[in-house]
Amino acid sequence: DSELRNFIGKSVIYPPEAIKKGIKGKVFVSFVVSKNGSVTGAKIERGVDPLIDAEALRVVNAMPKWSPGKDKGKIVAVQYTIPINFALK
Numbered sequence: 911d912s913e914l915r916n917f918i919g920k921s922v923i924y925p926p927e928a929i930k931k932g933i934k935g936k937v938f939v940s941f942v943v944s945k946n947g948s949v950t951g952a953k954i955e956r957g958v959d960p961l962i963d964a965e966a967l968r969v970v971n972a973m974p975k976w977s978p979g980k981d982k983g984k985i986v987a988v989q990y991t992i993p994i995n996f997a998l999k
Contacts, residue, residue: 914973918994921969928961934998935959937966940991947975955991966994 928934935958942951952970957963970992979988 914992917973918969918992921972922965922994922996924996924998925961925965928959928965928996929998931959931961932998933959933962934996935962936993936995937963938991938993939966939970940989941970943976943978943988943990945978945985945987947978949973949976958996962996965996969994 936956937954937958938956940951940953940955941949944950949970952967954963954967957966978985980986
């Protein structure tokens with residue numbers, strides 16, 4: 911969980927146009943961690959504005975491979991939904 915937060919924090923590039931317009935908020939992105947650990951099917955579940963929604967999708971699609979999920983000892987695909995917070999100082 912902390913590695914995920916660190917990755918997101920280091921990877922998000924706040925779009926300059928969104929900063930100018932004062933766009934902020936929490937974007938919820940869902941995705942599936944496949945059996946081989948890759949991130950697939952990323953989509954916006956609850957967006958704020960197309961400018962920061964696109965950045966949230968870019969970051970999720972750029973995530974490195976995860977450890978795949980397991981159910982009763984068997985490797986399975988797992989769906990996640992994460993919030994990515996865009997805040998202005």
